[in-house]
Amino acid sequence: MRKAKTAGFTLSAVRWYFSEMETLHETIFQSAADLSCLDSESVDLVVTSPPYPMIEMWDGILGEQDRRIVDAIQDGDGFSAFELMHRILDKIWSECYRVLKAGAFACINIGDATRKIGQGFRLYTNHSRITSFCETISFQSLPAILWRKQTNAPNKFMGSGMLPSGAYITLEHEYILVFRKGGKRKFANHEKSRRQRSAFFWEERNVWFSDIWDFKGVRQSLGEKESRQRSAAFPFELAFRLINMYSMQEDTVLDPFVGTGTTTVAAMASGRNSYGVEIDVDLAAVIDSTVQTVAGSMNERQIQRLHGHTDFVKEYQENRQRKLGYLNKPHGFPVMTRQEINLSIPIVTRIHKTETAQFRVHHEQQNDSSVLTVETKGFAHKPQSASQLNLALSS
Numbered sequence: 001m002r003k004a005k006t007a008g009f010t011l012s013a014v015r016w017y018f019s020e021m022e023t024l025h026e027t028i029f030q031s032a033a034d035l036s037c038l039d040s041e042s043v044d045l046v047v048t049s050p051p052y053p054m055i056e057m058w059d060g061i062l063g064e065q066d067r068r069i070v071d072a073i074q075d076g077d078g079f080s081a082f083e084l085m086h087r088i089l090d091k092i093w094s095e096c097y098r099v100l101k102a103g104a105f106a107c108i109n110i111g112d113a114t115r116k117i118g119q120g121f122r123l124y125t126n127h128s129r130i131t132s133f134c135e136t137i138s139f140q141s142l143p144a145i146l147w148r149k150q151t152n153a154p155n156k157f158m159g160s161g162m163l164p165s166g167a168y169i170t171l172e173h174e175y176i177l178v179f180r181k182g183g184k185r186k187f188a189n190h191e192k193s194r195r196q197r198s199a200f201f202w203e204e205r206n207v208w209f210s211d212i213w214d215f216k217g218v219r220q221s222l223g224e225k226e227s228r229q230r231s232a233a234f235p236f237e238l239a240f241r242l243i244n245m246y247s248m249q250e251d252t253v254l255d256p257f258v259g260t261g262t263t264t265v266a267a268m269a270s271g272r273n274s275y276g277v278e279i280d281v282d283l284a285a286v287i288d289s290t291v292q293t294v295a296g297s298m299n300e301r302q303i304q305r306l307h308g309h310t311d312f313v314k315e316y317q318e319n320r321q322r323k324l325g326y327l328n329k330p331h332g333f334p335v336m337t338r339q340e341i342n343l344s345i346p347i348v349t350r351i352h353k354t355e356t357a358q359f360r361v362h363h364e365q366q367n368d369s370s371v372l373t374v375e376t377k378g379f380a381h382k383p384q385s386a387s388q389l390n391l392a393l394s395s
């Protein structure tokens, strides 16, 4: 291994210590019911959240895709409306299955719905309807995540108040259903180093792979009133975690209901390529504005991961009075397991908008920290704030 102790290394040595990569992010404006624009077995991960059947805000867009839905709701036939809405989604899950590679994951965020149609108030169990359909097309069900979305709204309880027995439980959670196309993903020899640099920290594993997530939902700034009403964006953190849990750097992530582009920006921040599909062409400007809005803070979550890890190391070593057993090579800090020694966090250095809602993103990451001084261990440029990253959104 080449060692360069001080300034004045040759260019090739510097290149060896740092590497660059480029990712592409494309949005396709059409219904995801037909993804023939994507090859079979070309996608490494699906992260998505569909319009939720039987939640009123989605009646319009689903009704436009099948007029019988509108008739069923008008006729007070909630169950037929529910089934017809899911038949639209079924086609999209089948397309996701086709485009996913063997062993790849699909993570679907969905909530159930409670609704009174005609005289009948009932629960519409979207999560179980999607699970049974996905199993019929050969997706393997894996343990799901409950995303707890607690509300303090005073009117959150429905029904007969304090009198038995006509009050209803408040739904304060959604699901993240996890499916896999067949058995475990196989990694070719040439993919092994990419898999190792895509590792996550031991302490992140302990939180991310728990079955209850309780981060708060986030609001995103949206340009257009109509689109905001229809957005229902999920939090950046939800997409970011799933992408880092179930894919490797430079993999391709698909969101067939990309909406405002949350999955796109989470893929950018994670060093993955992405495809987004969206039926509502008005959201093109919203996706551009999502990218524009978060461009300056694109690396904040990755920097937070590094700070979180150094805090963890300090606390662990102080409390246990012993050092962690391994040294991470790219960042130069101790880690808990051998699997984390090549973990390298990618940083976005430039975002280039090639067309509306299409982006080319440059990333940089460290291969070896032995070149760094003690003060800069963690990151070559030791970025503390977004402005220091010199991130430019150019078009």
Ligand SMILES: C[S@@+](CC[C@H](N)C(=O)[O-])C[C@H]1O[C@@H](n2cnc3c(N)ncnc32)[C@H](O)[C@@H]1O
Binding pocket: 030, 031, 032, 033, 048, 049, 050, 051, 052, 061, 065, 230, 231, 232, 233, 234, 235, 256, 257, 258, 259, 260, 261, 262, 263, 277, 278, 279, 280, 283
């Ligand atoms: C729950 S929202 C997705 C929100 C997204 N996760 C975000 O963070 O902004 C569902 C999206 O699916 C879109 N949609 C509905 N039917 C579709 C279809 N057949 N194909 C593609 N997109 C569709 C809607 O316009 C909406 O933007």
